[in-house]
Amino acid sequence: MPVHLTRRTILTLIGAGAVSLATPLAAQDDALRLAFIPQENPEKLLGDIEAITGWLASEIGVPVEGFVTIDHAAAVEALRNGDADISFMGALPFVLAEAEIGAVPLLSEVYRGAPSYTGRIFVRRDSGIRALADLRGHDIAFADPISESGYLYPLAEFVEAGLIEGPGQAEAFFGRVFFAGGYQQAMQAMAEGLVDAAGASQYADLLLTPRQQAEVTWIAESAPIPSHLVIARPGLDAALRDRFVDAMLRLNEPEHRNKLGYLYGPDGYVRADGAAYDGVRDLARQYGLLR
Amino acid sequence: MIQKFLGAFIAALASALVLSGPVAATPAKEAPWLPEAAAYRLTLFLGNLEPLPWDDVVTAWAEPYRGSEFSVGALAWLDGSSDIGPAPLLDAITRKDRQAVFAEATRLIALRIEEELDRVLATEDPATAQQALRTARELYRAFEDGVAAADSEAARRIGLAWLELNSSTGFSGVLGAGSTSADRETMESARAVISGYLAENYLVDDFATRRALSALPETAVLSGRAIEVPPSLPPGSDIFDQDPLPLLVLNFEEQGIDETDLPLVAYGDMLFDSAQIFGSPARDLGITCSTCHNRSDINQRLFVPGASHQPGTIDVDGAFFNPIFNDRRDDPLDIPSLRGLRFTGPYGRDGRFASLRDFTRNVIVNEFGGDEPTPFMMDALVAYMLEFDFLPNSMLTTDGRLTDTAQAAARRGEKIFNRPFAGLGDRSCASCHVPDANFLDRQAHDIGSVAPGYEGARAGALDTPTLLGTAYTAPYFHEGSLPTLAAVVDWFDETKSLGLTEDDRADLTAYLETVGAADEPYEAFDTENTAFRLAFAELTTFASTIDTLLPRRDAEHILLLTDTVAADLSADASTMSNLPARPEVYALAERLAAVGAAVRVEDWEAAEASWTAFKSEADAIEERAF
Numbered sequence: 001m002p003v004h005l006t007r008r009t010i011l012t013l014i015g016a017g018a019v020s021l022a023t024p025l026a027a028q029d030d031a032l033r034l035a036f037i038p039q040e041n042p043e044k045l046l047g048d049i050e051a052i053t054g055w056l057a058s059e060i061g062v063p064v065e066g067f068v069t070i071d072h073a074a075a076v077e078a079l080r081n082g083d084a085d086i087s088f089m090g091a092l093p094f095v096l097a098e099a100e101i102g103a104v105p106l107l108s109e110v111y112r113g114a115p116s117y118t119g120r121i122f123v124r125r126d127s128g129i130r131a132l133a134d135l136r137g138h139d140i141a142f143a144d145p146i147s148e149s150g151y152l153y154p155l156a157e158f159v160e161a162g163l164i165e166g167p168g169q170a171e172a173f174f175g176r177v178f179f180a181g182g183y184q185q186a187m188q189a190m191a192e193g194l195v196d197a198a199g200a201s202q203y204a205d206l207l208l209t210p211r212q213q214a215e216v217t218w219i220a221e222s223a224p225i226p227s228h229l230v231i232a233r234p235g236l237d238a239a240l241r242d243r244f245v246d247a248m249l250r251l252n253e254p255e256h257r258n259k260l261g262y263l264y265g266p267d268g269y270v271r272a273d274g275a276a277y278d279g280v281r282d283l284a285r286q287y288g289l290l291r
Numbered sequence: 292m293i294q295k296f297l298g299a300f301i302a303a304l305a306s307a308l309v310l311s312g313p314v315a316a317t318p319a320k321e322a323p324w325l326p327e328a329a330a331y332r333l334t335l336f337l338g339n340l341e342p343l344p345w346d347d348v349v350t351a352w353a354e355p356y357r358g359s360e361f362s363v364g365a366l367a368w369l370d371g372s373s374d375i376g377p378a379p380l381l382d383a384i385t386r387k388d389r390q391a392v393f394a395e396a397t398r399l400i401a402l403r404i405e406e407e408l409d410r411v412l413a414t415e416d417p418a419t420a421q422q423a424l425r426t427a428r429e430l431y432r433a434f435e436d437g438v439a440a441a442d443s444e445a446a447r448r449i450g451l452a453w454l455e456l457n458s459s460t461g462f463s464g465v466l467g468a469g470s471t472s473a474d475r476e477t478m479e480s481a482r483a484v485i486s487g488y489l490a491e492n493y494l495v496d497d498f499a500t501r502r503a504l505s506a507l508p509e510t511a512v513l514s515g516r517a518i519e520v521p522p523s524l525p526p527g528s529d530i531f532d533q534d535p536l537p538l539l540v541l542n543f544e545e546q547g548i549d550e551t552d553l554p555l556v557a558y559g560d561m562l563f564d565s566a567q568i569f570g571s572p573a574r575d576l577g578i579t580c581s582t583c584h585n586r587s588d589i590n591q592r593l594f595v596p597g598a599s600h601q602p603g604t605i606d607v608d609g610a611f612f613n614p615i616f617n618d619r620r621d622d623p624l625d626i627p628s629l630r631g632l633r634f635t636g637p638y639g640r641d642g643r644f645a646s647l648r649d650f651t652r653n654v655i656v657n658e659f660g661g662d663e664p665t666p667f668m669m670d671a672l673v674a675y676m677l678e679f680d681f682l683p684n685s686m687l688t689t690d691g692r693l694t695d696t697a698q699a700a701a702r703r704g705e706k707i708f709n710r711p712f713a714g715l716g717d718r719s720c721a722s723c724h725v726p727d728a729n730f731l732d733r734q735a736h737d738i739g740s741v742a743p744g745y746e747g748a749r750a751g752a753l754d755t756p757t758l759l760g761t762a763y764t765a766p767y768f769h770e771g772s773l774p775t776l777a778a779v780v781d782w783f784d785e786t787k788s789l790g791l792t793e794d795d796r797a798d799l800t801a802y803l804e805t806v807g808a809a810d811e812p813y814e815a816f817d818t819e820n821t822a823f824r825l826a827f828a829e830l831t832t833f834a835s836t837i838d839t840l841l842p843r844r845d846a847e848h849i850l851l852l853t854d855t856v857a858a859d860l861s862a863d864a865s866t867m868s869n870l871p872a873r874p875e876v877y878a879l880a881e882r883l884a885a886v887g888a889a890v891r892v893e894d895w896e897a898a899e900a901s902w903t904a905f906k907s908e909a910d911a912i913e914e915r916a917f
C-alpha cells in the first residue's frame with residue numbers, strides 16, 4: 001500500500017521518543033534506530049512500529065525509534081550513513097549490503113518451523129501447463145528483480161532444467177517477462193489470465209481469494225531460500241546489539257508471540273547463521289549482482 | 292515479510308470450483324483500500340439505498356472507513372497527497388444530488404489515477420515511480436469490477452498495461468546491484484492505454500443518468516446492454532465469523548447421537564450454512580443464516596455500512612438485501628441468539644411469528660429475497676434449529692436457581708431479582724424472566740425501551756428475552772443500545788425508579804452475569820481441533836445426506852447440497868494450516884461437484900460412483916491430512 005515517502009525518510013515515529021528522520025541523528029549509543037521496509041500500508045506499519053518499538057524500548061532499556069524507508073535500497077543507505085542501526089531486510093538485499101557496507105546478520109525469520117522457505121512457479125490448473133518446459137513462449141510475471149522467491153530462485157529452476165542458459169537469457173525462452181511489483185500482483189496477473197505463470201513465494205497463493213486458490217497450482221519449487229532477516233550496521237555497539245537480539249528472541253515466548261504480528265508476521269526468530277546465506281551469495285554472483 | 296496475509300483483492304465471492312454458479316460462504320479477506328477509493332466504493336453502495344443515507348455519504352468522505360488502516364479520511368488524505376480539490380463533490384453532496392455526486396466522485400478518482408500516473412512519468416527515481424504506480428493501481432481498483440463486468444477484453448488490455456508500466460518503470464536494486472532503467476517508450480504507451488480508457492469512461496463531462504450506481508464504464512452504460520456487476524460489500528463491511536467462535540450446543544450431539552444418522556437434521560444444518568437459499572445480493576456475497584447467527588448464537592462483529600448502526604446489528608428489511616421488502620425505516624436490530632430456540636417462541640423481536648417455520652420462511656423469502664423453499668427444506672431447517680440448546684452452566688440448576696458454586700454477590704442479587712418493586716407494578720424481574728421457564732415468559736411487554744414511531748403509537752412491546760447465555764451476547768436491548776449487563780441494571784433502576792443502592796446494583800449485575808454465564812462458551816481450538824478440521828467435519832456431515840437423497844433420486848435437494856458444500860469445502864481449504872494437504876481437499880471438492888454435475892444430467896450411475904469415491908477419499912483425508 002503506497003504512501004509518498006521521501007527517499008531519505010519518511011513518516012514519524014515513535015517508541016520511546018518520536019523522531020523525524022528527515023533530520024538524521026548522529027549515531028549514538030543510547031538509542032536504537034530501526035528501519036522498516038514498507039510492504040503494505042505504511043500507515044498501518046507506523047502503528048505496528050509504535051507498538052513494537054515501545055515494547056523493545058522497555059525490554060532493552062534504551063529509547064527505540066523506528067521509521068519506514070521507501071524500499072530496501074533506502075534502508076541499506078540508512079545503515080550505511082548511520083541514520084539506522086538495524087533494518088529488516090530480504091536475503092538478497094542483505095548479501096548485497098553485507099558486501100558493500102559490511103552489514104551484520106542478527107536474526108532470521110522462522111516460518112513453519114524453519115528459517116527458510118521456497119519460491120514456486122504457479123500456473124492455473126486449467127492451463128494445461130504441467131512442466132517448466134511447457135512455458136516456452138508463454139508469458140510470466142515475477143515480483144521484482146531483487147526478490148529471492150519472486151524472481152531469482154524461481155528463475156534458477158529454469159536454468160537448472162536447461163531451458164535457460166542463465167540470467168539475462170530469460171527473454172529468449174519466455175514470451176514476455178513482467179515484473180509485477182510484488183507477490184500479490186504477480187499472482188493476480190496469473191490467476192486472472194493476464195500471464196500464464198507467476199514466480200513467487202511458496203505462500204503467495206494465500207494472497208489470492210479462496211476461489212482463486214483452488215484454481216491455481218504449482219509446477220516447480222526452488223531450493224530452500226534462507227528467510228528474511230534483521231541486520232545491523234557494522235559499527236553498532238556490540239552490547240546494545242546483543243540486548244536487541246535477546247529482546248527479539250523473547251518474541252518466541254508464548255506471552256509475546258502476538259507481537260510478531262507487528263513485524264511482518266513470522267512465526268518467530270532465530271539467531272542468523274551467516275553461512276546459511278551462501279546459496280544466496282552464489283546466486284547473486286551468478287546473476288551478476290555480486291562481485 | 293514472506294508470508295504476508297494482506298488478504299486478496301476481493302472480487303465478488305464466487306464458487307471455488309470450476310463449475311458455474313455456487314458461492315462459498317467463506318468470505319475472502321479484502322486488501323486495504325486507499326481512503327479515496329474506499330470513500331468512492333462506499334458512495335456507490337450507499338447511493339443505491341432508499342432512502343439514501345446522506346449523513347453516511349458525508350461520513351464516507353470525512354472519516355476513515357470502519358477498520359481502515361489509515362488514520363485519516365479521504366478528504367484529509369486528498370488534502371495531504373493530491374492537488375485535486377474535492378469542492379465539486381462536496382457541493383453535490385450538500386445539494387443531495389445523487390447523479391452529481393456519482394459524477395463528481397467518479398471524476399475525482401479518475402483524476403487521482405491520472406495525477407499519480409503523471410508522477411510516475413515525471414520522476415527519474417524508480418522508487419518514487421514505483422510508489423506512485425502502486426497508488427494509481429490501487430485507485431483503479433475502485434473501477435475494476437465495473438470494467439470486468441462490462442468488457443473483459445478491455446479489462447485484460449488494461450491489466451496488461453499495468454503490468455507493462457510496472458515492468459518498464461525501472462527498479463532501484465540495492466546499492467546499484469539489480470537496478471534496471473526505465474523504458475520511457477513502453478511507459479508512455481502503457482499509460483496511454485489506461486488513460487485513454489479513463490478519458491472515455493470515467494473522465495466524462497456529462498455522465499448518463501445512472502439508475503443504479505456502479506463502477507460500470509460510461510461506454511457500456513451508453514450501449515444500453517444489460518450488464519450485471521456482481522454485488523459487493525463496501526469497505527468497512529465485516530461478515531467474518533466472530534472470534535472466539537461460539538460453542539455450538541446441539542441436543543442430539545450432547546446425547547452422543549451422530550448427526551450423520553439424522554439426515555433431515557444434517558440437511559437443515561447444511562441449509563443453515565448455505566447462501567444458495569437466499570437471493571442476490573446475499574447469495575452472491577456468501578451470506579447465510581450462520582453469518583449472523585454464528586453457531587446458533589450471534590455474530591458480534593457483523594457490520595454492513597448503511598445496514599448496521601454498530602457491529603452485531605443489521606437492518607434486514609432495508610434497501611440492500613431485498614428492495615421489495617424495504618420498509619424504508621432505518622431500524623437495524625441487534626442480532627438475537629438462537630440458543631434454546633424451541634423454548635423462546637414466539638419469534639421476531641415483538642413475537643410477530645408464532646411459528647418458527649413461518650418466521651424462517653419470512654427470513655428466506657422476504658428478508659433475503661430467496662426462492663420459495665420446498666417443504667423438505669423447511670422441515671430440515673426447523674428440525675435442525677430445534678436442536679439448538681442453551682449453554683450448560685453449572686452455577687444454575689435446571690429450574691433456574693443458583694447452585695452452591697455461585698458467588699455471594701450473585702446470591703444477594705438473586706434475592707433482588709425476585710423482589711417485587713412498585714416501579715415494576717409490584718412485579719419482580721423474575722415475573723417476566725421466569726427462572727424455571729428459561730428466564731422468559733413468552734410474552735411481549737412495553738418496558739419503554741422503544742421510541743414510539745408516531746404520536747400515540749402502541750408499538751413498543753417486545754418479547755421478553757432469555758437471560759441464559761447473555762454474558763456473551765453484549766450489547767443488550769433490541770437495538771443494542773446498552774453495552775453491558777450493568778448498564779441494563781442501571782437502566783431499569785433509573786427508568787423504573789427501583790431505588791437500588793450501589794451495592795444492590797452490583798449484586799444484581801453479578802446475578803445476571805452468573806445466570807448468563809456458561810461452563811464453556813467458546814469453541815476451543817488447538818493443534819488437533821483446528822478451524823479447518825471443524826469445517827471439514829461439518830461439510831462432510833452435510834454431504835452425508837446424499838446417502839439418503841441419492842436413492843430417492845432427489846435431484847433438486849442434491850444439487851442444492853453439492854452447490855453449497857463443494858464450494859465451501861474448496862474455499863475452506865484456504866484456511867488449512869496443513870498446506871501440502873490442500874490439493875487433496877480441492878480434489879475432494881471436485882468429487883462432490885462431480886456428483887452434482889452427474890445429477891444435473893440425470894446420470895445416476897456416475898453420481899453414485901463419484902459419491903462412493905468422495906466417501907472413501909474423505910475418510911482417508913480425515914485420517915491423514917491433519
